[in-house]
Amino acid sequence: MHxxxxxxxxxxxxxxxxxxxxxxxxGSVGTGTDAGLSPNVLAxxxxxxVDEIDSLLAGFDETLAELDQLLNQAAAALAAEExxxxx
Amino acid sequence: MTMKRxxxxxxxxxMLATVPGAALAQETATTExxxxxxxxxxxxxxxxxxxxxxxxxxxxxxxxxxxxxxxEGAINRSTTVGTGHADQLLGELRASAAGxxxxxxxxxxxxxxxxxxxxxxxxFEDYRIYAxxxxxxxxxxxxxxxxxxxxxxxxxxxxxxxxxxxxxxxxIAVTDAELLLAEMKxxxxxxxxxxxxxPGMVLxxxxxxxxxxxxxxxxxxxxxxSARTDLRAAGDTAHEIVRxxxxxxxxxxxT
Numbered sequence: 001m002h003x004x005x006x007x008x009x010x011x012x013x014x015x016x017x018x019x020x021x022x023x024x025x026x027g028s029v030g031t032g033t034d035a036g037l038s039p040n041v042l043a044x045x046x047x048x049x050v051d052e053i054d055s056l057l058a059g060f061d062e063t064l065a066e067l068d069q070l071l072n073q074a075a076a077a078l079a080a081e082e083x084x085x086x087x
Numbered sequence: 088m089t090m091k092r093x094x095x096x097x098x099x100x101x102m103l104a105t106v107p108g109a110a111l112a113q114e115t116a117t118t119e120x121x122x123x124x125x126x127x128x129x130x131x132x133x134x135x136x137x138x139x140x141x142x143x144x145x146x147x148x149x150x151x152x153x154x155x156x157x158x159e160g161a162i163n164r165s166t167t168v169g170t171g172h173a174d175q176l177l178g179e180l181r182a183s184a185a186g187x188x189x190x191x192x193x194x195x196x197x198x199x200x201x202x203x204x205x206x207x208x209x210x211f212e213d214y215r216i217y218a219x220x221x222x223x224x225x226x227x228x229x230x231x232x233x234x235x236x237x238x239x240x241x242x243x244x245x246x247x248x249x250x251x252x253x254x255x256x257x258x259i260a261v262t263d264a265e266l267l268l269a270e271m272k273x274x275x276x277x278x279x280x281x282x283x284x285x286p287g288m289v290l291x292x293x294x295x296x297x298x299x300x301x302x303x304x305x306x307x308x309x310x311x312x313s314a315r316t317d318l319r320a321a322g323d324t325a326h327e328i329v330r331x332x333x334x335x336x337x338x339x340x341x342t
Contacts, residue, residue, distance in 0.1 A: 050336070053250070053329050056243045060322045063239070067232045067315060073161075074225035074308055081301060083217040 133200060141194055144207050148191045151216040155184045158224045165228050167235035172227050172286055180224075183214050215294035222304045223289045226311060230285035233314045237279035240321050244272050247328050254335055264331045271324040278317035281310050 159180050162173050190209055197203040214220070247268055251261045288307040292300045 050250075050329075050332065053243060053246050053325075053332070056239060056246065057322070057325055057329060060236075060239070060325075063232075063236055064315075064319060064322065067229060067236060067318075070225065070229035070232050071308075071311060071315060074222060074229050074311070077217075077222040077225045078301075078304055078308060080221065081218045084211050084215065 137197070137200055137203060140200070140203055140207070141197065144194050144203070144210060145191055147210050148187050148194070151187055151210070151214065152184055154216055154221060155180050155187075158221060161228060162224065165231070167232045168228055169231050169234075169286075172231060172290065175290060176224050176227060179220070183216065183220060187214060213294055215297045215300075218297050219292055219294055219300050219304070222308075223292055226289050226304065226307050227286050229311055230282045230307075230314070233282035233311065233318060234279060236318050237275055237282055237314075240271070240275045240318065240325065241279070243325050244268060244275060247271075247325065247332070250332055251328075254332070259335050261331075261335075264328050267324050267328050267331070271321050271328065274317045274321035274324065278314045278321060281314035281317065285311050285314075 159177060162168060162176055162180075165173070187210070190206065190213075194203065194206050197206060251264050251268060255261045285307045288303060288310070292303060296303075
C-alpha cells in the first residue's frame with residue numbers, strides 16, 4: 001500500500017475511534033445486550049445517579065402506606081358523622 | 088337528616104340516656120301524695136333531670152375536647168402538612184376548644200331546664216366537631232401528604248430522564264423507557280393536581296355549612312383516592328424504569 005493511502009486510512013480509523021468514544025457507542029455497547037458494557041457507558045450512568053434514584057424510591061412504599069393510613073383516618077372520620085347526634 | 092331533626096334526636100338521646108328509670112319510679116311513688124308533696128317531688132325530679140342532663144352534656148363536650156386534642160396532635164406530628172394549612176386548622180381547633188370550654192361553663196351555671204335546653208344544641212350545631220372539623224383536618228393532612236409524594240416523584244422523573252438521555256447518547260435503545268417515563272410524568276401531574284385541589288374544597292367549610300358539607304367532604308375524599316391511585320401507578324412505573332436502567336448498566340436485557 002502506498003504510504004500516503006496508508007496514512008489516510010490510519011487517520012480515518014483514528015477519527016472513527018474518537019467519534020465513537022464521544023458520540024454513539026458501537027459494537028456491544030450499541031445493542032446493550034452483551035454482558036460487557038464499555039466503561040464509557042458505566043461512566044455515563046454513575047453509581048451516584050442510580051443511588052439517587054434508589055433513595056428517592058426506597059421510601060416510596062412506606063410513604064404511600066402512610067398516605068393510606070391518613071386516607072383511612074379520613075374515611076373513619078367521615079363515617080363518624082353520627083357521633084354528632086349521639087352524645 | 089335535617090339540622091332540626093338532628094338536634095331533636097340528640098336531645099331525645101340525652102333524655103333517654105339519663106332519666107327514664109328514675110322518672111318512672113318517682114311518678115309511681117308520688118301518685119297518692121298531697122299536692123304540696125307532689126310539687127316538692129316534681130321540683131326534686133326536675134333538679135335530678137337538670138343534674139343528669141348537665142353531666143351528659145359536659146361529657147359530650149369533654150369527648151369533643153379530647154377529639155380536638157387528637158386532631159392537634161395529628162397536625163403537629165405531620166411532616167408534610169403545609170404551614171398555612173396547619174396554622175389555619177390549628178387556629179380553628181383552638182377557637183373551637185375555647186368555645187366549647189365557655190359553653191361548658193354556661194352549662195354548669197344553668198339553673199333551670201329551659202336554659203339548659205337552649206345550651207345543649209350548641210354542642211352540636213355551633214362546632215360540628217365530628218361532622219365537619221375532624222374529616223376536614225384528616226383530608227387536608229392526607230392531601231398534603233399526597234402532594235409531598237407527588238413532589239418526590241416529580242423529582243425522580245427528572246433524574247430518570249437525565250439517566251435515560253445518557254444511555255441514549257451511548258446508543259442504548261431507550262424508547263420503551265422514555266414512553267414509560269412520559270406515562271409516569273402524566274400520572275404524577277394528575278395525582279398532584281388532584282391532591283392540591285382538596286384543601287380548596289374543604290378548608291373553608293364551617294359548622295354552618297352542615298349538612299351540605301358532608302357531600303363536599305365525600306367528594307374531596309373521592310378526589311384524594313384518585314390522587315392516591317395515580318401516585319401508586321406512577322411509583323410502580325418508576326420502579327419499572329429503574330429496572331430497565333439497572334439492566335442496561337449491568338448488560339441485561341433492555342427491551
